[in-house]
Amino acid sequence: MVHETPLWQPSAERIAAARLSSFMAAVRRRWQVDCGDYASLWRWSVDQPEAFWTSVWEECRVLGEAGSSVVEERNRMPGARWFPQARLNYAENLLRRRDDGDALVFWGENRLRRRLSHGELYAQVSRCAQALRAAGVGSGDRVAGYLPNMPEALVAMLATASLGAIWSSASPDFGVQGVLDRFGQIEPKVLFCVDGYWYNGKPADCMTRNAEVAAQMPSLAQTVVVSYLDAEPRADLIRHGTRYADFVAPFVAGEIAFQPLPFDHPLFIMFSSGTTGVPKCIVHCHGGALLQHLKEHQLHGDVRPDDRIFYFTTCGWMMWNWLVSGLASGATLLLYDGSPFARSGAGAAGAILFDYADAEHMTHFGTSAKFIDAIAKTGLQPRATHSLRTLRTMFSTGSPLAPESFDYVYREIKRDLLLASISGGTDILSCFALGNPLLPVYRGELQCRGLGMAVNVFDDDGQAIAAGSGERGELVCTAPFPAMPIGFWNDPDGARYHTAYFDRFPNAWCHGDYVELTAHDGLIIYGRSDAVLNPGGVRIGTAEIYRQVEKLSEIVESLVIAQDWRSDVRIVLFVRLRDGLVLDEALIDRVKQQVRDNTTARHVPAKVLQVADIPRTKSGKIVELAVRHIVHGRPVRNIEALANPEALECFRDRPELQP
Template sequence: MDDLPIWHPSAERIAAARLSAFVAEHAGRSGASDYPSFWRWSISEPEDFWRAIWDTCGVLGERGPTILEDGDRMPGARWFPQARLNYAENLLRRRDDGDAVVFWGEDKRRQRLSRRELYAEVARCVQALQAAGVGRGDRVAAYLPNLPEALIAMLATASLGAIWSSASPDFGVQGVLDRFGQIEPKVLFCVDAYWYNGKAVDCMARNAEVSARMPSVSRTVVVSYLDESPALATLANGVRYADFVAPFADGEIDFAPLPFAHPLFILFSSGTTGVPKCIVHGHGGTLLQHLKEHQLHGDIRADDRLFYFTTCGWMMWNWLVSGLASGATLLLYDGSPFVAGADGGPGAILFDYADAERMTHFGTSAKFLDALAKAGLQPRATHRLQSLRAIFSTGSPLAPESFDYVYREIKTDLLLASISGGTDIISCFALGCPILPVYRGELQCRGLGMAVDVFDDDGRSLFPGCGERGELVCTAPFPSMPVGFWNDPDGSKYHSAYFARFPNVWCHGDFVELTAHAGMIIHGRSDAVLNPGGVRIGTAEIYRQVEQLPEVVESLVIGQEWQHDVRVVLFVKLRPELQLDAALTQRIQQQIRRNTTPRHIPARVLQVADIPRTKSGKIVELAVRNVVHGRPVRNVEALANPETLEFFRDRVELQS
């Protein structure tokens, strides 16, 4: 942790920030003059705060007089119990000729929709879904790339009060069935094929198998991406998307006025330890939380141009598309982020996109930024990036060295916001803040309205800056808590997932510390914490050191049960031409020893050809730990590259 910030917003930026205006607007009620005091007010007076979010962000709908019922219960609190609103109506509030959506499919396809055109396309899809028998509470599933049609179909679904769920087309058949099979969708959207790293990937055989094995599906709608006339003979009740909407004309959308907690999205846990949990999120909680995060924490304004590299199978897609409610233009991208740009550099296409479309907010993963640094990419030298004001990073902790890289090689004057939350809350616990400085290696702040704390093993709160690490918890309800889990009528699965450890407190499963700057450092997942000799070590502490070495592309660390204790085992993926030898092993261990403690030093360092990860790019320490210990790995369909688990099985180096 550094004492001096790596970046500080200018006085002009602070004065112009939407958050500054919001704090000033509510200064009389809150008595706050800065972010820390305003955060304390936001959690001590949640009804005042969330009423202010609704009113100031201009939510379309009837708010009702009551903000919170049973606010001392978690779960069990009820937000805005008399409210009526529709998520889709709030996203489609503008109907002008400005850009609503810009799409790049690698270097193969470009598309643009105005806000007026987007509304018209959604109106046609609404009628098509109604003709297919979709109504309030029905499920609509999408097995789609990040295409405009995915956005259109989602908005049409939400406008009706039906429930949307999506997965990316790189999921295998069983992975899709494990998810959508639980929720029994009435309509399935899918794609003929997609591009990845310049190669066409055909999807029709998988589409046929998925639709055939889900008897609830009465209509399979195929979006034409690579082929204007895909063969539909193998699909039960198959129809091209263009033909699905063709009979219907543009018109007004009759948005269903829905309760605040009416189901909007079903998202899925990673599923690496069993069948994925089906997490249900509501219209009001999703909208209100995203408005707060976008406008106040991200400083997103009307006509800003918002990008996040994501698939439809990751929660960040849902977060991204909500940007329409703040008047932003969505910049969608599908394919590999490492496609060469105009200058030939790997990953440069996204910076080409930033320049071409005047991108203001660039969202990505920590792993992508690390990969750019290792590839030696220097966007600052090759691109203008004049409009870029913020970079968002999530998916895993952003290493301090990646902070250095962004400010040195991308742009010196921007907000670098490392953010963290999850599918579980469809939002964030820790976020960026446009009026606070950025410290390398830290998430800037706890989110407004989120009573985030850090508990030790005995449930005692740890003081910021004390240097101790513990469990990330939230001690009070917040609007984007799940409505519940699908097929969990008594709520027992939901309760067990978050509230079993500390009663009436949300326990998120991250191992973190609060810094003296009131920021946060994430040291890894609690269930992956290493425990050699009884000392708790976060996996991110080791990754930060190992992945600074130029020879190491990526790494994964686990605790191996050994002689009635636990020893640290590190697996490394090296550059293609390299082999792990004694000299490199020693350098790795010295790097860890020099910057951490002797307890962090791995007892074994082994080379592997690749690191297993989920479809959203997160490495899976628990699955590897199970393989090393000879235990079964449940639901390998959740992995993007399940074949890589074989690199960890029966390693003779781990037998002594």
């Protein structure tokens, strides 16, 4: 349903002050283009990619040499080469400031607080880069971080990038096999790990797992243990182990010799969630990550120098990489490690992040749709308990943000706020759909398609679906963009890369999201295409059912799958109820009635079953496919990708689902 009345509209003053407005003015001057509104700017950006990306380079002030060519073979997908003559370094762009202003602030729940100035961050990266070089790390080598979202993770990444080496990271809650499934494929020379961390007020020791990982990774020349719980962790008990303090001790901070690199030089290796097999190793480059993040932060997020940006993320989720690029826009990073529901004094669960927002004058608050839903269900009212005076923008991603969550944000968090529901993925290390400081926010919609991203919606025959038609289809991108992966690791002929994104529609990236383009030229995402339900041949997005079911106060969260049934499929809904409640026929009837009254009869689940827990990935996404495999008696090949793999047992051999 299209909502004609916006929940929020930017003021004339806010539009005038936006970085996107100044960018549009620069485009008009530079290219003599009539782009008086966002729609015309977007169309120009995809029709004239050479001019658009040149303007991003110039207006976002990339440090480096662009060269005379913007893109070679621009019609090949994959195969286009961006800025083939360019030389730059991602780390140099993030470390452009060296003053006394805050580069980062770190909260480890309510246990630990630290801050580093831009000058101090530069000095720490300098020492770490020298230590890595002394350990034999050079261009193209891999360095891995098995770390929390703490300052040393950022320092190690920037030091790695400064040398032209390749960084990859995972959060310390990954089990040994999950780490080996990822890092074992890329054979890092150095591993940074942590002695432990705090979660929900409790310490978690990591030293045993660190030792097991290092023992089974023959490529390692050095294992560097960062102190968090213990001032002097026993690094000598780990193969090639040394404490971080000892690792950098011999080196004095000085000028960093940033390696000038080609635009497409590998920077990050990211991993797919890997819930149905060993994770894919997705390789992203210096220029692509930098240029895309500058565009998304400054033009879509309106990030300005000295803004203070936060995203609740771990080092195992791409939003960490997205967040830390904020340094390239001159912003301060607000890092947080631990549970978002950790208690802060007498505060309510979930309030600690809003405490952080007030204490550190946060301008941009990033989180997941699940967090917003969770605090709404607990009745948290930050607008009544916190100032949030400096907060201008709230980002949400990870899963579709329900229309009711839009209502909650504007009712209970802040009325004058750009709520930017954004969507993309690890695959592109960025977004296809984004926020926009010039446009209104409509209930349930992502505001716009990203600049320079030729995003469209295709039907099953590969035909474009018109905006505002109400029809749904596959999210595609029909032209190359700089943040496309340069490939998969250990995929020399590119076959796996091609299969992952380009087999469905020739010369178009098929992202795997089931979406609709609205009359406002925004997007609504209905879930992953591979999880779409198809009873009787009618395609139903899982988010349509979640939205209705989770309105019921008894239901904390839910998961829905299609079960093969009598030459068709039937919809099976699993629900986790509030503590102490039991699913009975009366509640089942209410669930079905809620779905029927607000969608269609085809959406109504054939079975509604109670479970104690819902399985999710480390970044909090529920895993419909893994549950579908369990229900059908098929193996889930990589349970190490899950935050709570034991939850899968709630779905195995359910008698209610037997033929």
